[in-house]
Amino acid sequence: MIKLVISGGDSFTFGSELPDEHAGQGISSKLSWAHLVSEKLGAKHINTAWPGRSNSFIVRHVMHQVSKALRDKFKPEEIFVQVMWTYLGRQEILVNNLLHEYDRGGTPRQPGSGPIYERRRDSPWFHIDPHVASDESPEWEGWKAVWKENKRIGFVEYVKEYYKVTGELTDHYISLKEILFLQEFLENRNVKYMFTYVHTEIKDYLQICNVTSGYTSELETPMDIVDGMRKEIKFDEWFNFSCRLDNKKHEFPRISSVGFWNWASESKHTGPLKNKKYRLGPEDHPLEEAHQDAAVLIYDKISNIRR
Amino acid sequence: MIKLVISGGDSFTFGSELPDDDPADHDPDGNYDIHQSLIGPRGRRHDRDAVDQPRRGSKLSWANLVAVKLNAKHINIAEGGRSNSFIVRHIINKIYEALQHEYKTEEIFVQVMWTFVTRQELVINSDTKRWDSPWFPIDPYVPGDETKSDWFKKIPKDTKNWQSVHDGMYERYLINKELGMVDFVKEYYKVTGSVHDTYISLKEILMLQDFLESRSIKYMFTYVNEHVMYGLGSNDRFTNGLHSFIKFKEWYIFPGDKEFMGFDDWARENKYEYATSHPLEKAHEDTAELIYERVKQIVK
Numbered sequence: 001m002i003k004l005v006i007s008g009g010d011s012f013t014f015g016s017e018l019p020d021e022h023a024g025q026g027i028s029s030k031l032s033w034a035h036l037v038s039e040k041l042g043a044k045h046i047n048t049a050w051p052g053r054s055n056s057f058i059v060r061h062v063m064h065q066v067s068k069a070l071r072d073k074f075k076p077e078e079i080f081v082q083v084m085w086t087y088l089g090r091q092e093i094l095v096n097n098l099l100h101e102y103d104r105g106g107t108p109r110q111p112g113s114g115p116i117y118e119r120r121r122d123s124p125w126f127h128i129d130p131h132v133a134s135d136e137s138p139e140w141e142g143w144k145a146v147w148k149e150n151k152r153i154g155f156v157e158y159v160k161e162y163y164k165v166t167g168e169l170t171d172h173y174i175s176l177k178e179i180l181f182l183q184e185f186l187e188n189r190n191v192k193y194m195f196t197y198v199h200t201e202i203k204d205y206l207q208i209c210n211v212t213s214g215y216t217s218e219l220e221t222p223m224d225i226v227d228g229m230r231k232e233i234k235f236d237e238w239f240n241f242s243c244r245l246d247n248k249k250h251e252f253p254r255i256s257s258v259g260f261w262n263w264a265s266e267s268k269h270t271g272p273l274k275n276k277k278y279r280l281g282p283e284d285h286p287l288e289e290a291h292q293d294a295a296v297l298i299y300d301k302i303s304n305i306r307r
Numbered sequence: 308m309i310k311l312v313i314s315g316g317d318s319f320t321f322g323s324e325l326p327d328d329d330p331a332d333h334d335p336d337g338n339y340d341i342h343q344s345l346i347g348p349r350g351r352r353h354d355r356d357a358v359d360q361p362r363r364g365s366k367l368s369w370a371n372l373v374a375v376k377l378n379a380k381h382i383n384i385a386e387g388g389r390s391n392s393f394i395v396r397h398i399i400n401k402i403y404e405a406l407q408h409e410y411k412t413e414e415i416f417v418q419v420m421w422t423f424v425t426r427q428e429l430v431i432n433s434d435t436k437r438w439d440s441p442w443f444p445i446d447p448y449v450p451g452d453e454t455k456s457d458w459f460k461k462i463p464k465d466t467k468n469w470q471s472v473h474d475g476m477y478e479r480y481l482i483n484k485e486l487g488m489v490d491f492v493k494e495y496y497k498v499t500g501s502v503h504d505t506y507i508s509l510k511e512i513l514m515l516q517d518f519l520e521s522r523s524i525k526y527m528f529t530y531v532n533e534h535v536m537y538g539l540g541s542n543d544r545f546t547n548g549l550h551s552f553i554k555f556k557e558w559y560i561f562p563g564d565k566e567f568m569g570f571d572d573w574a575r576e577n578k579y580e581y582a583t584s585h586p587l588e589k590a591h592e593d594t595a596e597l598i599y600e601r602v603k604q605i606v607k
Contacts, residue, residue, distance in 0.1 A: 060545055067548035096500025124502065124543075154497045161491040167432025169441060174430075181510065184517035185552075225396060228403035232518075 002080045002192075005043045006065045007034035008058035009084035011051035012198045012260055017281030018288060023051055031288050033260070034082060036295035037302065041080065053127060054090035058083055059178045060125075063185060070189070080302070081186055081193040084260060085179065085202055088171040091128040095155070132159040169226075172209050176229050179206070183233060192305055194298065196239040199259040207235055239301045241294070264290035309416045309525075309606050312379045313401045314370035315394035316420035318387030319531045319570055322365025322591065324582035367588050369570070370418060372595030373602060377416065389444055390426035391511045394419060396442070399518060416606055417519055417526040418598070420570060424501075424508040424538035436482050449492040452480040502543050509539060509549040516553060525606050527598065529559040533567035559601050561594075570594055 007013055015021045015029025028047040029035065038045035048061035062081055069079050131138075132155055137147050150156050179195070186193045197203045207230065241263030242255045258266070264278040264286035278290035286294075314320055322328055364371060364383030374381035384397035398417060405415055427445040434440045453459055453476045462469060483489050512528070519526045530536060541550045561573035568576075571586070579590035 064545055064548045067551060071551075093499065094503035094506050095498045096503065126498070154494065158494040158498045161487065161494045165431045165433075165443075165487045165491045166429065169432065170430045177514075181514045181517075184514060184521050188517040188521045225400050228400045231403065232399070 001078065002041045002043045003078040004069055004074050005034075005038035005041060005045045005080045005082065006062055006069070007038070007045065007047045007049060007082050007084075008062040009034065009049040010053055010058075010086040010090075010198065011049070011285060012086075013049035013084045014047065014051050015049075015291065016051050017283055017285040018291065029291075031291055033291045033294040033298060034084075036292060037082060037299050040295065040299045041302070043080065049084075052090070052129075053086070054092050055085055055088070055175045055178045056092050057090075057125070057127075058086065059182045062182060066186070066189070066191060076190045077192070079191050081182075081191055082298070082302070083182070083193070083195050085175070085195065085197045085206075087199065087202060088168075088175045088205060091171070091174065092125050093128060094124055095126045095153075096124075126155060128159055128162060130159075130163060132156060133163055168209070172205065173226060173229075176206060176226065176233065180229055180233050194239055194302055194305055195237070196241070196298065197259045198261050200257070200262045202259060203235065203238065203240075203257070206230070206233075239298055241297065260290075260294060261286065264294070308414065309377050309379045310414040311405055311410050312370075312374035312377060312381045312416045312418065313398055313405070314364070314374070314381065314383045314385060314418050315398045316370065316385040317389055317394075317422040317426075317531060318385070318585060319422075320364070320368060320370045320385035320420045321383065321387055322368030322371070322385075323387050324585040325365040325367045325588060325591065327367055328365050365591075367591055369591045369594040369598060370420075372591060373418060373599050376595065376599045377602065377606070379416065385420075386439075388426065388446065389422070390428050391421055391424065391508045392428045393426075393439075393442070393444070394422070395511045395515045396428075398515060402518075402522075402524065412522045412524050415524050416602070417515075417524060418602070419515070419526070419528050421508070421512065421528065421530045421535050421539075423531070423535055424504040427504070427507060431486065431488070433486055435486065443486070443488055445488075445492055445495065447496065449483055450489050450496070452477065454480070501538070502546065505538060505541055506543070506546050506549070509541065509546055509553065512539075513549050513553050527559055527602055527605055528557070529561075529598070530567075530569045532569040532571040533565060535569060536567035559598060561597065 011017075013028075013032060013034045014023070015032030015035070016023065018029035018031045020031060021027060021029035028049060032047065032049075034047050034049065035045055046065050048058070048065055050057065050061075062083060066079060066081065070076070132147075132150055134147070135156070137144050147156075183193075183195075209226075240257035241260055243258050243263060243266045244255060261284070265280060265284075266277070278293075279287045280290075281287055318324075364385055368383065368385075370383050370385065371381050382401050384394070384401060386393065398419070402415065402417070406412070425446070428442050429445055431441050431443045435443050437443075454473050459473070459476070464470075480489070483492075516526075516528075539550070539553075541547050561568040561570060563573055563576055565572060570590075574581070574586035574590040574594075577590075579593075580587045
C-alpha cells in the first residue's frame with residue numbers, strides 16, 4: 001500500500017497559476033495533478049516541484065526525499081515517485097557561497113533571509129539561465145537586486161562563459177544522465193515510479209536527438225556514449241498523454257503521444273473534456289480542469305504500475 | 308564464470324610510468340578506440356586535428372593483472388588525470404557494448420579505483436581535438452599556460468623530451484584558449500567549490516553502483532589515495548543523502564593503520580619503488596594479489 005507520494009517536476013507539477021499556489025512562499029498547489037493523484041492514492045504527498053528548475057533539480061530533490069523517507073522508516077513499497085520531466089535547456093550548479101541556514105533546514109524561506117534569496121529555495125544551487133548572462137540590469141526592481149548580487153558574486157561572467165562553450169549536446173547528456181540515475185536509484189531500491197513529461201519535444205528530443213555537427217574529428221564517441229545511456233532508459237514505460245491526429249490519408253485517426261502541456265492545449269486530446277481546449281493561464285499553464293483530468297489519466301496508469 | 312573485466316580509474320589503474328606505458332603507444336590502426344573495443348574498427352580520426360591519441364592501459368597494471376588471474380578478456384578504460392564522471396561514462400558505455408555483444412551480465416566484472424573529486428568534465432559544443440571529444444576534462448591547470456609554470460621553469464632545457472613536452476603543453480593551451488575553455492574554467496573555479504566536487508563524485512559513484520546492482524553485475528570499488536575519501540566526505544544535506552546510499556563498507560581498503568588506505572598510500576607506506584609519481588611493477592603485482600583475493604570472494 002502506498003503511504004507516501006513524492007512528486008518532482010517544474011511549474012506544471014508545482015501547479016503554477018492554479019488559484020492556491022504561492023510560489024513566493026514555496027507553497028505548491030493542492031489542485032495540481034500531482035497532489036490530486038496522491039489524494040486518489042490516499043497517501044501523504046511531498047511535492048518537490050519548483051517553477052523553472054531543471055531535471056537536475058528534480059532528481060536532487062526527489063532523491064533527497066526518498067532518502068529521508070527511508071530513514072524515517074517508510075518501506076520502499078510504501079513510497080511512490082512521480083516525475084514530470086522538464087525542458088533540457090535548464091541547468092544548475094552548486095556554487096561555493098550563499099550557503100544560508102534556511103536552505104540547510106529544507107524550508108523554502110525563513111524570516112531575515114532577505115529579498116535577494118526569497119526566490120532561491122536552494123541557495124547554494126544556482127539555476128543557470130540565459131537571463132543571468134545579461135550585461136544590463138533588468139528593468140523590474142525586484143530583479144535588479146538579484147542581478148546586482150549575481151554580478152558581484154561572479155555568476156554573470158560564469159554563465160556568459162558557460163553559454164559560449166556548451167550546447168545542445170551538453171543539455172541532452174546532462175538530462176539523460178539525470179533520468180537514468182533516478183531510474184536506477186528507484187529500481188534498485190524497489191521504489192515504484194511513474195515518469196512523464198511536460199512537453200512532447202522533451203521526450204522526442206531525449207530519444208532521437210543526434211548531435212554530430214560541429215565535431216570535426218568525425219569520432220563516433222558522442223552519440224555512442226549518448227546512445228548507450230539512452231537505451232538504458234525505459235522510455236516505453238513512461239506515461240504519455242495522447243492526442244488524436246486527424247490525417248486524411250488514413251481512414252482512422254491516429255493517436256499521438258504528447259506531453260502534458262500539448263495535451264492540455266490541443267483541441268484533439270483524448271481527455272475527458274474531449275475536443276475542447278482546456279483553459280490555460282496567462283503564462284500558458286493548464287488550469288484546474290486540465291489538472292483534474294490529467295490526474296484521472298495518470299492515476300489509471302499508476303494503478304497498473306502498482307500491480 | 309567471469310569472461311570480461313572492465314576496469315575504470317585514472318593513471319594508477321592505467322599503469323602510468325610502468326615500462327610498457329609508452330606515450331606513442333596508440334592504436335596502430337588509427338582506430339579511435341584504444342580500449343580493446345568489443346566493436347572493433349570504427350570511425351577514423353582526422354590525424355591532422357589530433358593532438359592526442361587514446362592509449363592502451365599497461366599490461367603490468369594491477370587492473371590487467373587481476374583480469375589475467377581471472378582468465379578474462381580485459382577492457383581498461385582508465386586514463387591519467389581524468390575524473391570520476393569520465394570513469395562512469397566509459398564503464399556504462401562498455402557494459403552497453405558488451406551486452407550488445409551477447410555477454411551475459413554474470414560474465415562481466417567491473418573494478419574501479421576512484422580518483423580525486425576535484426577532477427571534472429563537461430560536454431562542450433565543439434571539437435576538443437582530443438580522442439574523447441566533445442567531453443572536456445576540467446582541472447585547475449586548464450586556465451594557465453603550463454610552460455610558464457614554476458615547476459616547468461625548473462626543468463633544464465637539455466632534459467630529454469623538454470622541447471616536445473614544452474610544445475605539447477603550449478599547443479594544448481592554445482587549443483583550450485581557442486575553444487573558450489581557458490576563460491570558462493577560470494570563471495568556473497571562481498564560483499564552484501569543494502561541496503560541488505563532492506556532490507558530483509558521490510552522484511557518479513552511486514549511479515554506477517545502482518547501475519551495476521540493478522543488472523546483477525559484480526563489482527569491486529577501491530580508491531587511489533586517502534584524499535579521494537576525504538573528498539567524498541560530506542556535511543551537506545544533499546551530499547549526506549547520496550553518501551548514505553553508497554556501500555563504502557564493501558569497498559576494498561588496502562591493509563594499514565590509517566582510516567583510509569588507498570593504493571598510493573599503501574605503496575608509499577610499504578616503500579615500493581616509484582617513478583616520478585606512480586608506483587612501479589612490484590606495487591602493481593602485489594596490489595593485484597591483494598585485490599584478487601577480494602575479487603575471488605565477490606565473484607564466487
